[in-house]
Amino acid sequence: MKINIFITLFLLVSFYGFSQDCNDILTGQVMDYHNKTPLENASIQIIGNPKIVKTDSKGKFQIPNLCPGVYELEISHPECTTTFIEVEVDKIAWIDIKLEHHLEELEEVKVVGDAIAEKTTSALEESLRLKTLEQYSSGSLGDALKELSGVSSLNTGANIVKPAIHGLNGSRVLILNDGVRMQDMEWGDEHAPNIDINATGSISVIKGASALLYGGDAIGGVIVMEQARIPAKDTLYGKSIVNGVLNGRGGNITTELIKAFESGWYLRGQGSYKRLGDHEAPDYILSNTGVQEIGASLQLGKQLFTWGWDAKYSYYNSEIAVLRASHIGNVDDLIRGINNGQPEIIRPFTYDIQNPRQEVTHHLGKLKFYKRFEGLGKWNVQYDYQNNRRFEFDVRRGERDNQASIDLELTTHTFSTDFKLDAKESYELQFGILGRFQDNFANPETDVRRLIPDYEKYDFGAFVTGEYRVTDGILVDAGLRYDFNRIDAKKFYQTSRWEERGYDQEFQDLIIDDLGTQLLTNPIFDYHNFSTTIGAQYTGDNSSVTRVNYALSQRAPNPSELFSDGLHHSAARIELGDLRIKSETSHKISASYQKDLNNWGFTLEPYANFIKDFILLEPTDAEFTNRGAFPLWEYRQTDARLLGVDAAAYINWSNTWMTDHQFSFVKGTDTETDIALINIPAANLRNKLTFTKPEWNDFEFSLESQYVFEQNEHPEDIMVFSPIQQQEVLLKINTPPGAYHLLGVSSKMEFPFKNNLKLTTGLTVSNLLDTNYRDYLNRQRLFADDLGRNIILQLKFNY
Amino acid sequence: MKTIKFLSIFALLGVAFVSCSDDDENPDPVNEEETITTMTATLVPQGGGTTVTLQSQDLDGDGPNPPMVSVSGDLSENTVYNGTVVLLNETETPAEIINEEIEGEAAEHQFFFVPNSSLNATVTYADDESDYVSDETGENFTTTNPVGIVFTLTTTDASTGTLAITLRHEPKKPNDGTLADAGGETDITQAFNLIIQ
Numbered sequence: 001m002k003i004n005i006f007i008t009l010f011l012l013v014s015f016y017g018f019s020q021d022c023n024d025i026l027t028g029q030v031m032d033y034h035n036k037t038p039l040e041n042a043s044i045q046i047i048g049n050p051k052i053v054k055t056d057s058k059g060k061f062q063i064p065n066l067c068p069g070v071y072e073l074e075i076s077h078p079e080c081t082t083t084f085i086e087v088e089v090d091k092i093a094w095i096d097i098k099l100e101h102h103l104e105e106l107e108e109v110k111v112v113g114d115a116i117a118e119k120t121t122s123a124l125e126e127s128l129r130l131k132t133l134e135q136y137s138s139g140s141l142g143d144a145l146k147e148l149s150g151v152s153s154l155n156t157g158a159n160i161v162k163p164a165i166h167g168l169n170g171s172r173v174l175i176l177n178d179g180v181r182m183q184d185m186e187w188g189d190e191h192a193p194n195i196d197i198n199a200t201g202s203i204s205v206i207k208g209a210s211a212l213l214y215g216g217d218a219i220g221g222v223i224v225m226e227q228a229r230i231p232a233k234d235t236l237y238g239k240s241i242v243n244g245v246l247n248g249r250g251g252n253i254t255t256e257l258i259k260a261f262e263s264g265w266y267l268r269g270q271g272s273y274k275r276l277g278d279h280e281a282p283d284y285i286l287s288n289t290g291v292q293e294i295g296a297s298l299q300l301g302k303q304l305f306t307w308g309w310d311a312k313y314s315y316y317n318s319e320i321a322v323l324r325a326s327h328i329g330n331v332d333d334l335i336r337g338i339n340n341g342q343p344e345i346i347r348p349f350t351y352d353i354q355n356p357r358q359e360v361t362h363h364l365g366k367l368k369f370y371k372r373f374e375g376l377g378k379w380n381v382q383y384d385y386q387n388n389r390r391f392e393f394d395v396r397r398g399e400r401d402n403q404a405s406i407d408l409e410l411t412t413h414t415f416s417t418d419f420k421l422d423a424k425e426s427y428e429l430q431f432g433i434l435g436r437f438q439d440n441f442a443n444p445e446t447d448v449r450r451l452i453p454d455y456e457k458y459d460f461g462a463f464v465t466g467e468y469r470v471t472d473g474i475l476v477d478a479g480l481r482y483d484f485n486r487i488d489a490k491k492f493y494q495t496s497r498w499e500e501r502g503y504d505q506e507f508q509d510l511i512i513d514d515l516g517t518q519l520l521t522n523p524i525f526d527y528h529n530f531s532t533t534i535g536a537q538y539t540g541d542n543s544s545v546t547r548v549n550y551a552l553s554q555r556a557p558n559p560s561e562l563f564s565d566g567l568h569h570s571a572a573r574i575e576l577g578d579l580r581i582k583s584e585t586s587h588k589i590s591a592s593y594q595k596d597l598n599n600w601g602f603t604l605e606p607y608a609n610f611i612k613d614f615i616l617l618e619p620t621d622a623e624f625t626n627r628g629a630f631p632l633w634e635y636r637q638t639d640a641r642l643l644g645v646d647a648a649a650y651i652n653w654s655n656t657w658m659t660d661h662q663f664s665f666v667k668g669t670d671t672e673t674d675i676a677l678i679n680i681p682a683a684n685l686r687n688k689l690t691f692t693k694p695e696w697n698d699f700e701f702s703l704e705s706q707y708v709f710e711q712n713e714h715p716e717d718i719m720v721f722s723p724i725q726q727q728e729v730l731l732k733i734n735t736p737p738g739a740y741h742l743l744g745v746s747s748k749m750e751f752p753f754k755n756n757l758k759l760t761t762g763l764t765v766s767n768l769l770d771t772n773y774r775d776y777l778n779r780q781r782l783f784a785d786d787l788g789r790n791i792i793l794q795l796k797f798n799y
Numbered sequence: 800m801k802t803i804k805f806l807s808i809f810a811l812l813g814v815a816f817v818s819c820s821d822d823d824e825n826p827d828p829v830n831e832e833e834t835i836t837t838m839t840a841t842l843v844p845q846g847g848g849t850t851v852t853l854q855s856q857d858l859d860g861d862g863p864n865p866p867m868v869s870v871s872g873d874l875s876e877n878t879v880y881n882g883t884v885v886l887l888n889e890t891e892t893p894a895e896i897i898n899e900e901i902e903g904e905a906a907e908h909q910f911f912f913v914p915n916s917s918l919n920a921t922v923t924y925a926d927d928e929s930d931y932v933s934d935e936t937g938e939n940f941t942t943t944n945p946v947g948i949v950f951t952l953t954t955t956d957a958s959t960g961t962l963a964i965t966l967r968h969e970p971k972k973p974n975d976g977t978l979a980d981a982g983g984e985t986d987i988t989q990a991f992n993l994i995i996q
Binding site: 627 | 825826827828829830831832833835836837838855856857858859860861862863864865866890900901904913915934961963965967968969978979982983984985986987988989990
């Protein structure tokens, strides 16, 4: 933007004729650094001289009447970084000037212009802008992502929000945090992404596995979180956001400061702190639902025209209390919990985070280097390190309350490099390789048998993706990826379990030590996976875009699916993995039609995902122990089909009034048994009315209605024997709650001050009518109502 | 190109680190200390007679095998029995007596004895929290809610039915003596088939 203003300013200054008898001429051509496309409309100015010349359609320019000597030129273009070069003029001089006119630079411009560069050509993709992210500053990543159609979440209470794309979550959704694939034990239902939402500038969601650059196993999709670009100029800026949150009686504060230099150096620091006490449902306190979250990151680098590097460290820590009433002892406790209608334990409000609770810490370090090769493309190389430590504390007997029941440490090293050939106008090719080593350590000091064993994992991946412009309107993309995964685990099995699973028939050779009641085994499994994608984008005229995409992706089973074994105390269920599980394969076909007319527009996105050997976890039976019966949740593989559609529309009724409409629907079926899949989001409809009046300090007000239908397709409830009732009873573990309707309002105003200082105030009210409701995809729906009314007051300072 | 050097050194360090962390040591097994494998209720008739023991034993803890439930014999009509409950963790050698932990946290635990309607028997508590020494303070509890490690079972006419014994952790205390009112989490529960004759 600044550049534009700068140019305009200088255009207003009339041309001066150069004086005297100097009649040397400087001629030259300005072109794109990568593909040598001539750049029209670039401005060339001799420093110290107000005169500006512009390039013609061939990128050429001429500055006549120069005296011999050395001049410094400033070359600028609306879509490029301004550069300075020195040139010696003697008689007639010719100079080739190369500007970086490219996607990533375009991105900068587009971000300013309220759009984010797309990651794929033909896949379904949607983005969240900084403005929206800031609105969710006191929430979580998963909360913010639900703004996008087709994105839902699997919750454990209000604090643990796991994003789901087109009905799939966990290991099927990759999260790229500033170029680093998060390795934060995403395999657990109650494990939320270890990410501070305040540390990101924009988020793109690719609904499918089409972005092969990031991984081949994104059967659900990819969430790409990126930083806002830092300008290459001498500047110091930052922002702080403070949120006061009524429901939870706390808030958060986040601050970011960026120092950039014209030389390309930059330094960015960011930190946030969040603290909330017990949340409240409309009728009662949700005891033990507080949270504390700390996030910080430091980034340093140099970005230049031809090369650059970036070093980053980020820290994330969260301590999350888990609803006390959701911690139960056995199936009778569960039946009681379900039948009670309200949580069994309701205590006065407190900020204390008591057991059951989780504490997770994530360290992420990244080093990245890039270099551009003239007329060829860009080479990236990156190393990243991640350390994820997870503690889960249960309500335990004796003096074990401060002894974690789950204590896992996951360390990951990743090295990746890729090359993007983008010099040619008509096509673009990118290829790369990746190597990853991961080590999981399950601490035996918990005195609880390990739910996930010690393991080492090796990954290797190679990909090639390409994009070809057939005509002006048609763009075709395709890609291929191969992934190798090896998992090498050391796991103890109870002898009784080993035999009950039938492993003694198939896997007896894995045993390396027999301890009598326990067996130490060493499973080593290799997986070879292929993924491929092909698609096309057709831009009919300026108003419509059609996309069609097919993606084949394969995902190796995660450690939980293979090795889970034992009683998950906090969930009161026995979870059993299966050593026999193999990779699942998804075929997804998606299409999208987008049309933008004068005052309205819409997008329609149907998709079909056929998954062979789909891995799922569902309640199958109950097992008896001395503590009573426990629901048995087993992983199994089947063939599945997901059919869905996302639709969105907007209407600009006038300059001040507009409405947004969104509808998402997905149907999941186990095609082997013709029974509905578990945990598939219910259809939902969102309508939003927005009033904006820029003259009133950028005043904005919106009213949003969200209607979530009842999920009427779900697996059957199971029958279990209740020791207390001494009979078989129906365990309504799969019965979904009813439909619900929520209203919310939000408004904001901006107050600019001197020196680029700006204050933005925002007020958001969610669940305006304090409606009692439960959501099918909240694992605590069995025990308690969801959140009641919440009011968030936000102050944002930009400086 | 200092940067490249710097980066390559770092990358090499990373690789070196990866190679070093590879160890072939086997992990230590975990023997769960909290597991209650065995619950034994001993019923000694006042004034002499045959002692009856009720036992539920599940040696693989949370493993797939169900508990083995046994009753040593029949109860006599119109008899008062002095009962005690002993909890063991037999996955350890020697077996760990869990009673000590329950006693130390007596205020957070309570046994519930529920005869079904066809069994002509009633159970009363014969202990309270103040009989036990708190782990926290090192002194006897000052509260006097029932715990149930010691109890009295009184039979009347001949009948058959079940007696369910349940230990709850963090129940509501005091409560009205029913499981429903007490809430909390079940540490152990078992129903025994009894005959009174």
